[in-house]
Amino acid sequence: MELWNHCENPYPFVPAEVLDAAPAVRASLPNKYCEPEIAAGLYDEVFEEYQHCDDIGLNIVTNEHHSGINNLWAASPVITGIVARLTKKVRILSLGTLITVRPDPVRVATEYATIDVISRGRLDIGFVKSGATEMVSGDANPMRIREREWEAIDLIEKSLTSHDGPFSWEGKFFTHAHVNIWPRPYQSPRPEFWAATSDLPTCAELGRRGMINTLLFGGYDRTRTAFDTYKKARAVAGLPAPGEDRFSYMAFCYVGDTDEEAHRIGQKIPWFLTVSMKSAPQMSKFMPGQIAPEMTPAAWRAGVSKRPTDLSVESLIRQGQMFCGNPDSVVRQIKEFRQRVGGVGRIIMMTRQGLVTHAEAMKSFSLAAKEVLPQLQGLNPVDADMPTAAQ
């Protein structure tokens, strides 16, 4: 099993009264509330954390969101390129630049090929469909983004794997008459592809393509259902059963010396849900294309959020959305999660979140690498008789 450190580099220093009064803390919060000197310090700290991860064997995830307190990684390829040069050993996943928002997938392929060469083949490429606030920030039509995402992925893949001169692309969403990226990627045929989704038709397509399926905070049942859908799609297509390395899961995570210490610090992490997700109604439940029209009566009547209402550490652990405690507790939680979802080979830890400090994050990473990761190696196969979510 692998452990990955995912940090969004949040900016939690906007006064609470400003956040309370703002209709949204993403997409439309004025950037006068982002102090460049503070941001510079945050970049320094998180890059230092990434270098520490490189030393101790935790892989690294970057992502991007825009115009809000939740994320200072506004351009994942820029950040990932810096990380490629700052690190020497671990793998780096960009999860990812927002291909449903970016106008030219060929440019995205060029950026990723460059990072792959700089890192000497340590890059993984992740794809995400993007949320509603991102459609606003990127001025991208929120309709038909699933189809647009797949065409972008296809064009990126073709760009990364074509080596005999220019080819032409005239698709539904993208046209590019002359595609011939330099440099070509370091890895052959291309860096590994991931996608973050619990959307079942998308999971099935990931299965058919053999891409890594990661879920964010899906909990036991949704994750199990997604992974089962992936496996079933491969079986139906006559493809070999996937290994556990095709499955990944991101959860809140804090590893402390004791359960008490971990729970106390870990309680700062759900800031991600309690504060940083606040979105205006036009950027959430009324944004076109977010849910099928048939689903709107339930969503409009009850609110669209599937987020848990009890955000205590204990509750999040119980729901499989957080791994938190002393190293043995975290090992036990991850092992149980792995069993209940039918196997998962890559755990992504969201640790430096909200008001968790640099020192607190560094300590958790050290313990994760030294005390947790070794106990997750050479595990026995998951019990094939474990009940599925549907049963």
Place this chain on the structure above:
Amino acid sequence: MTAMRVGPFELETLRIGNGRTVLLIHGINPIHPDSPFLLKLAADAEVIAPSHPGFGGSPLPADFDTMYDLVNLYLAVLDSLPSDDVTVIGFSFGGWIAAELAVANPKHLGRLILVDPVGIKLGGREDRDIVHFFNTDPGELDQRSWHDPARRPPGIHGLGWQATISEKMTDQEMILLARNWDTLCLYAWRPHMFNPQLKHWLHRISVPTKVIWGESDRIVTPDYGRAYAGLIPGAEFTIIKHAGHHPELEQPEAFVSAVTSFPDPRR
């Protein structure tokens, strides 16, 4: 409701009344059969009101997703009508379609009425002519769209429809509103509600044209409307008092009076 078949496309279509042919091109939502203005118009006209592909009960064909598709579809609709003197009335987003249609000078078009249309860009690059339908707080949208939101007709939806969601609404009504909203976005997210080229071609409109505007429209202002009318040769401009973006819904009598008082020089 009946179905109109135009080439490979099937359009849910409302037909009411007898007389000269009036084609309604709807805006945010399809024309509601109980709309008072509709019944008044139909007193001496055959009113035909299709739902655009993806709106109401009209299927949305694969790859049908641009204003180009809509304009060609409505050119085909006009061709299919027996009358060679059709009055086309376009509302809001449908006013944009109607203006594009008229630029092509279709032979069946007799006269053109645009009601608070969007579709052109007039201001500077940092001036927004048209309030963003999809990125504006629903409450603000509601306030800007109506002269008096409290007096809107129940069950008949215009812009700011989100403010009307209540337990009284049926699931089917919500599903239709969501479908209409999605499809509108598909056609018009970017550039938001305009064709940068259209204003250069409005001079080609050769049929008698009237531009009707709600005095309190704060989605697209009457000044925008005056300038729009000024780009169409000979176009009349009429203000409806105590109405916002949907004068046909807020002031049906004044609206119908503005339509019927529009002299038709061909008659």
